[in-house]
Amino acid sequence: MPTPPSDILLPPGDGLPGLSALPYRLARLCLGVASFVAGPCGHAPAGATWIVACSGGPDSVALLAMAAILRHRLGLAGLLAAHLDHGLRPESGAEAQAVGALCRNLGIGCLSDRVDVAALARERRIGVEDAGRQARQAFFAGCLAGRDNAWALTGHQLNDLAEDQLMRVTRGAGWPALGGMAAMDPARRLLRPLLLTPRRAITDFTAALGLPTIDDPSNVDPAYWRNRVRHGLLPLVLQENPRALDAAARLWRQARLDAAFFDEVLPVPVPDEDGAVRLSRTLLAGLHPALRARLYARALDALGPGQPLADGLAALEAAYARRDTGRLFQFPGGKTVRVAREGLVFGRKDDAARATAAAPPKPETPLTGLGGGGNEADCEKSNMEAVPVNILTFGPNGSGKGTQGSLVKKKYNLAHIESGAIFREHIGGGTELGKKAKGYIDKGELVPDEITIPMILETLKAKGGNGWLLDGFPRNMVQAEKLWEALQKEGMKLDYVIEILLDRQIAKDRIMGRRLCVNDPNHPNNIFIDAIKPNGDKCRVCGGDLKTRSDDQDEDAINKRHDIYYDTTTGTLAAAYFYKKLAAEGKTKYIELEGSGSIDSIKETLLSQLD
Known part of the structure; x- marks a missing residue:
């Protein structure tokens, strides 16, 4: 008090x-x-x-x-x-x-x-x-x-x-x-x-x-x-x-x-004794679609917390107009809407599950598990509840891990935590952990996990309150085990582990095929990827001259990095498989993506598996 x-x-x-x-x-x-x-x-x-x-x-x-x-x-x-x-x-x-x-x-x-x-x-x-x-x-x-x-x-x-x-x-x-x-x-x-x-x-x-x-x-x-x-x-x-x-x-x-104005012209939906809000077709037929959408939102609000977004309401209106009887929609807050012969029935998820248990199943769509009718009629992921999501990513250099991580970060408003940046922030900021790490780095030695993992945890807690995406760590089996133990000790959940699969030679070709535009290094150009292949020696975006990075052409350095990553005994893939085993035990979720596809196809597959 x-x-x-x-x-x-x-x-x-x-x-x-x-x-x-x-x-x-x-x-x-x-x-x-x-x-x-x-x-x-x-x-x-x-x-x-x-x-x-x-x-x-x-x-x-x-x-x-x-x-x-x-x-x-x-x-x-x-x-x-x-x-x-x-x-x-x-x-x-x-x-x-x-x-x-x-x-x-x-x-x-x-x-x-x-x-x-x-x-x-x-x-x-x-x-x-x-x-x-x-x-x-x-x-x-x-x-x-x-x-x-x-x-x-x-x-x-x-x-x-x-x-x-x-x-x-x-x-x-x-x-x-x-x-x-x-x-x-x-x-x-x-x-x-x-x-x-x-x-x-x-x-x-x-x-x-x-x-x-x-x-x-x-x-x-x-x-x-x-x-x-x-x-x-x-x-x-x-x-x-x-x-x-x-x-x-x-x-x-x-x-x-x-x-x-809407308060004056629209009725106030009130749940009945069963906890449902029912909007009859007679009532809805007399309203303009713009007013119907607002009435849908009010009916959902009457069921408790959970904010519906425009895409879900538009999909519901389209299903109502098509008289898609039996169609079930899910909205934030565990709410559902069923398109019935007599109109629309707004209720809670458990009630809807009981009501439709005996109904013949419809094909599920990957984003939401809702009935068929095309993704345009589904509740998009952005319409679901904004629960913080914590994600760990694996993928060899050249797999597009950074690109896909950036897309996921933006869609779910996550903090992108990259292990190299953590070291730079702690050392540059003169933190106690940063000073200890610098001492090892200055001597050309690897920073012990006893310093690295606390640095990562501190950053996850400070910046990842609304969810985080951790990239670049762990890099071996021992680090994977220690990170998991540390997360459990701190009470921090790990929702998803994402692995992008890519043949080693393809990954190497992609690294060596990268070209930088002299006008804007963010313009994507790669001679080995059809979707972003440059126009000869000119940038595919602006027509500017292209150049290569020296480290992208260093085959020995690339092979050494890939030796560590593709090691399934003690290396980075061994770390990934450690989390894959935890997923099999129900302790997290593991998503495998084929990295040889296009950026858009990988993105669609990834988002379809993030529920």
Whole structure:
């Protein structure tokens, strides 16, 4: 339970001026936030208790200060701060104390608690980001419990909204969900008062008032998807359109308007006594396909957690229109939809299994195991639940292992952990393990497994909270056994082991056949692969000149690397076969791919086996 504040009505602190004493631009900002709360947000603050989530960062500190400045004007019954220490960084305890000090200075009570989020992620077998989100939701629920008309406030602002919209596009969300997060969630008693306020205005506010803020280093770690969007994708969008944040705000407003329209014209699906939602053909026939799709989403939402994506809904609509009676669809959250003669029946997976047990089986498709009708009518993998996936890959140099790994990484949003990069990061960063490894490397000796494996585990835990793909390790049988033991000891699962099979001579030819474009080394050219064969001595993509890498033409070096890889007694293939044996015992899953095919055919085969 959160540690309670000493008093909900503490005397005012001396750290903030009143609204009338603020510079004009800051007062206007505060009044704009107040107008947003009462207007587009749809919240009535008079008589409410606000509990502001305060991490110590600029957004949450600004929100807390604005709430303190506006509380009398808004007629708040109470104002509190709430801080949850996630325990992910050594300095998190000091940050919690800093937030407490800020609250005392502002005359605001502070609810606080600490959760070991990393342990929670391991316990629930989910990513660190998801575990943190669940921990925060439970913490705020505890803060709100027993308080009438109490609301939790978060510091999400306009830049966050733009990031959220980009992430939703990437995930394949439909309209109006593409508009981004809501400003108010009555079910969770959650408010986001700063949602249309740009980050630059917030940092200006905290700087002008001299408010102390904390910079969380995890906010720049590229291992997290949101950070890659924040520091990579969004800046590119702003470079193309400097007013993209204004466009994000307009998109949000339009989405809220359309959502309100759908609320008016569509019925609210309610599960019956059997737990199913039934939509009759009579009801559906009177709706435009666009409205039917939204009604499908609402029916799925009525069954509990699990977000349906547009592809699955489109496939369901196509099956309904074809009157594909008996067809069964699976959606995230263990939900199913059956196309029946009388309409559509939405239910849970176990219920659907019982209902269709006696029905004649339909051919299964490899991606989902759903009935026939073509992949275009199936729920795609991207429509399934986003459960963190951990993958180990094997393949000789020249097998295309890096290409396929990159495709899998992008599709499932995994951290790509490459053993060579781990050494470079630890040595370059001067970590204790890196210093030990450098000592061996400087003497021309192999780094012992007792150093290598802890380095790998540390990286997997730090960057692979939402799943990882490990490439380049283990390289021999002993390392395979030690890595497995270490993963088990840490409680880390290994979902898949992927081996790309390729004849040794073909692998050698592919390495020696690689050609680099002088204009762009990422342009694929290989004289031994038909799909990417260059146009004579010119790049197949841009027509630029081609060159070879010296190490690609060193046959002795290639043969030595392949001697290690193709050794089935103690080498890398022996390591792969160790995991193949574990898969036979049901401890992981082992996927073998024929690497002599095209990139697309290998990709299709691989994705069909990743369930």
